[in-house]
Amino acid sequence: MAKVISHWPEHKKLTVMVTVMFEVWSDGKAPPYSPMTTSLKPGTADLLGISWSQYGGKTGIWRFMRILDDTSIKATVCLNAKAAEVFPQAVTELHKRGHEIAGHSYTQDLVLPYLFPAEEKEVIQRCKRIIESAVGTPPVGWFSPVAAPTVNTASLLAQEGFLWHGDYNDTDLPYPFETPHGKLVAIAHSDFTDNRTLRSSPRDFYNVYKDTFDYLYKHEAPSLINLTVHTHFGGRPLMSAMLHELLRYMKGFSDVWFARHDEVARWTLANADQ
Secondary structure, eight states, X not given: OOOOOSXXXXXXXXXXXXXXXXXXXXXXXXXXXXXXXXXXXXXXXXXXXXXXXXXXXXXIHHHHHHHHHHHTOOOEEEXXXXXXXXXXXXXXXXXXXXXXEEEOOSSTTOOGGGSOHHHHHHHHHHHHHHHHHHHSSOOOEEOOGGGOOOTTHHHHHHHTTOOEEEEEXXXXXXXXXXXXXXXXXXXXXOSSOGGGGTTSOTHHXXXXXXXXXXXXXXXXXXXXXXXXXXXXXXXXXXXXXXXHHHHHHHTTOSSEEEOOHHHHHXXXXXXXXX
């Protein structure tokens, strides 16, 4: 059985991690999902889908920064490394404001299980180099596109000096584990992200997380919520309004630690099974 933590700093009841997915696609590619209800024939250029995906770097990320500033929260930003090349000012500003920049492949459509092991290693190394060049420090965390790692991902990350790996859903709390190249901390991904409400009400996002927060705060300690939003969807006013309201609500409780993934990982390494 994996070693787990028994308490958070200052014995807080609940940890909330805000995760921002800053995603871009290869040139000419669009996300495989959108609020639009009519799909184009395969092979047809989806110009509106491409435009929809570009909102995140042009507009959504800046709204997120304002919301996080207003609520005094530092987030973890899972970054497709190409975003640092296409939107360098936004990535520099994220780092300047104290948010963690984590790896998230080079583009969102570069999915790890479709690669040979040598290709996967090169992608991880390339993303590490690009992020370090953009913000001055290498990333210590990684979350794979579509939450799809390979049997080699964890070991390759440890070999490159990463600290945490976010492709896990086998337990609620983070835990350390060994790889052939060293130790990593497994962090669970969100069960309900903003894009679950693409064709429904954004209020569903607020209700799901308020109810989850209230339940965990009352009944379970230590507990953790990984609250995930995407810049190209969650950064739009209809969803950002819900995120802002939700964070303000959670900030009204004293026994909550708002932490970046790297902070949670370091706490886990220092305190697991103690």
